[in-house]
Amino acid sequence: MSNKIKKKSTFIDMTAMSDVTVLLLTFFMLTSTFVQKEPVQVNPPQSVSEIKIPETNIVSVLIEPNGKVFMSLDKQPDRRDVLQKMGEFYKIEFTPEELKKFELLPSFGVPIRGMKEFLALPTEEQDRIIMDYGIPCDSLNNEFKEWMRNSKIVNKDLSIAIKADHATPYPMIRDIMNTLQDLRENRYNLITSLKDMPEI
Amino acid sequence: MAEIQENSDSGKRGKQKKFNVRVDFTPMVDMNMLLITFFMLCTTMSKPQTMEIAMPRKDVIDDDLTLVKESNAVTILLGKDDKVYYYLGRLQEEDYESPDKLKEANFSGDENSIRALLLGRNREVVQQIKDLKTRKENLEIADSTYKKEVTEIKKNKDAPRVSIKASDFSNYKNLIDALDEMHICNIGVYAIEDITAGDLRLLENLTGGGYEKQTETEVKQ
Numbered sequence: 357m358s359n360k361i362k363k364k365s366t367f368i369d370m371t372a373m374s375d376v377t378v379l380l381l382t383f384f385m386l387t388s389t390f391v392q393k394e395p396v397q398v399n400p401p402q403s404v405s406e407i408k409i410p411e412t413n414i415v416s417v418l419i420e421p422n423g424k425v426f427m428s429l430d431k432q433p434d435r436r437d438v439l440q441k442m443g444e445f446y447k448i449e450f451t452p453e454e455l456k457k458f459e460l461l462p463s464f465g466v467p468i469r470g471m472k473e474f475l476a477l478p479t480e481e482q483d484r485i486i487m488d489y490g491i492p493c494d495s496l497n498n499e500f501k502e503w504m505r506n507s508k509i510v511n512k513d514l515s516i517a518i519k520a521d522h523a524t525p526y527p528m529i530r531d532i533m534n535t536l537q538d539l540r541e542n543r544y545n546l547i548t549s550l551k552d553m554p555e556i
Numbered sequence: 557m558a559e560i561q562e563n564s565d566s567g568k569r570g571k572q573k574k575f576n577v578r579v580d581f582t583p584m585v586d587m588n589m590l591l592i593t594f595f596m597l598c599t600t601m602s603k604p605q606t607m608e609i610a611m612p613r614k615d616v617i618d619d620d621l622t623l624v625k626e627s628n629a630v631t632i633l634l635g636k637d638d639k640v641y642y643y644l645g646r647l648q649e650e651d652y653e654s655p656d657k658l659k660e661a662n663f664s665g666d667e668n669s670i671r672a673l674l675l676g677r678n679r680e681v682v683q684q685i686k687d688l689k690t691r692k693e694n695l696e697i698a699d700s701t702y703k704k705e706v707t708e709i710k711k712n713k714d715a716p717r718v719s720i721k722a723s724d725f726s727n728y729k730n731l732i733d734a735l736d737e738m739h740i741c742n743i744g745v746y747a748i749e750d751i752t753a754g755d756l757r758l759l760e761n762l763t764g765g766g767y768e769k770q771t772e773t774e775v776k777q
Binding site for chain 1: 599600604605608613665723726730735740
């Protein structure tokens, strides 16, 4: 009897493990939010400010280190209405399919003249070429101003968030701030990442 | 995979058979792990922090700006290569020639920094807010009262009033750092202003580092 090797069952009870994973899963599902797809990677600078950004009704302005500007609206109906209004302003007729396509774009940043061709492209192609464009915001052709003005008309509760890379030269930021000031949008949020408050 | 094992030892017939009901949870765990991985990679936990700023309206001339006492005025200039400079009071004609009007500082927190300067000049307000904070932490006052009191304290007449002027050679990080110092030092009144030709001349005189270029481009415009 004792010489015989006992056959032990290799069956491990996974119930407890399953409990743990389900708990973790629930935790992640409840606390986190999905990462928004952004056309360019920006590294916001750090600050001690602890104010959180509002949940909804945000129009965010993305400024990358070379000064290209992209925008995104968080509500899909808003996006559609804004494009329609922009079309009216610049005398460009957008078809319902184009409006539908625009509604699904997480962020936009092409000159309005090129919008039609851009929307006709497949998604992968759009992601690839959007980096080369950006919304024109110089004083001669300030499309950014029109986008912002129309966004505010479509949804007047929008709060503005500026997310700029820490290496963006100040003149680009100043241009955007001046444009917002021209529109009498004097309160806005600058997105930063958190650092600890130093002892004083 | 559910496994129902018949208990082989159960002796006689007729007796109710005991079943050992065991469910294999391994695939379930696998699936959960996959989902967790998915959520960890595709979502962010933290909502981004923001800094709220309010700019003055363009068409309204701010009275605070013109009425500020000269002894309280502090001007911070953001220069090139992450350097920061400051001067106190207003600019006079003779200041352009004097070498110690404009001083170099930094954002670090040592005795040469903007923070040390502002904390020194804003001592009264900082102390009051500190006391208030301890009272809040001891649960003597409510959060809303605390906020109201802080706004009240920051209105102190003798607190410094800071202008932040960024040159074209500075970047966004410098601006945020400067705004951060306002936050840390409890400065009640501060503004982001356009840099003037006089400021650029001061910078040029101190550093000799090509700041006159900006003046030229601005004149052209």
